[in-house]
Amino acid sequence: MESPVDSAVRLLSASDYAVALTGAGISTDSGIPDFRSPGGLWNTFPAIFGDYHSFLTNPEQVLELGxxxxxxxxxxxxxxxxxxxxxxEDLDILQAIITQNIDGLHQMAGSKTVVEIHGTYKTATCLGCKRAFTLPELLPLSSSSLICPDCLGIVKPDVVMFGEPLPEEAFSQAVALTEQADLMIVAGSSLEVIPASHLVTMASRNKVPLIFINKSQTALDKLADIILRETISECLPHLVALVRKEVIPCESQ
Ligand SMILES: [Zn+2]
Structure with missing residues (x-):
């Protein structure tokens, strides 16, 4: 019988429009804490620190998290x-990464098409006059308060908070990519957050094969074709090396 790794290699090698959905689990090995796991950030900070309505009444609390x-x-x-x-992506198998992470690490690794459905920590927007702030502009403000120098409105980091809708453009791009995908890799997401999990349900409805790489159970394991309960930073390089041998056979001789 084919092992889960062999099946994953076979599916990946045959794909030319794979789309990845990544979550906190891919960045924990870069030293960024997970939010939901035991010992995760929401154990230290009550979830209210990430709540949009609570932010509006007390914007300073986000500075503590920051x-x-x-x-x-x-x-x-x-x-x-x-x-x-x-x-x-270089093998022309993966066409896009949809990420729940705000850390910018996929872009730093050189990935070209990265859709940040939960936003980014690198920019902020004034809720009053809509002025956009870069991180260097934001940092002097964030030492004390998050008040816009132009209109005295609240400046909000462009990170999607609980109770706040997702950035419309990013999410519709994610939906379009999911519609086009011939394979979906879900790496490091517990799939507990909607509507990110809806992308997986949508792919499953389209009969798109699903490969899950996650150390613990996810909310949608029943939809997965292949589940690899492994550390992503070890498992994925191994998979990709095997796929590479499969699609560029001359190289291994
Ligand atoms: Zn303003």
Missing amino acids: RVLLPLLFSAVPNEGHKAMKKL
Whole structure:
């Protein structure tokens, strides 16, 4: 019988429009804490710190979270998992990454098409006048408060908070990519957050094969064709090396 790894290699080698959905689990090996796992960030900070309505009444609370998270984000570099995704793109198998992460590590690894459905920590927007802020512009503000110098409105990091709708453009791009996919790799997401999980349900409805790489169970394991309960930064490079041998056979001789 074919092993799960062999099946994954076979599916990946045959794909020319694979789409990946990545979550916190791909970045934990880069030193960025997971939110939901035991010991994750939401164990330290009550979830209200990431709540949109609570942010509107008390914007300063996000600074407390920022003081813990920003140094980690600044020092993080892509790990072997991010690099393997980039290699899969170079093989013309992976066409896009839809990510729930805000850390920018896929882009830092060189991946070209990255759709950030939960936003990014690298920019912010004034809720009053809609002025866009880059991180260097935001940092001086964030030492004390998040007040827009132009209109005194609240400046909100472009990270999607609980109770806030997803960025429309990014999500419709994610839907379009999912509609086009001939294979979906779900790496490091517990799939507990909607509507990210809807993308997986949609792919499954379209009969798109699903490969899950996640250390623990996910909310949608029953939909997966292949489940690899492994560390992404170890498992994915191994898979990609095998796929590479399969699609560029001369190279291995
Ligand atoms: Zn403003």
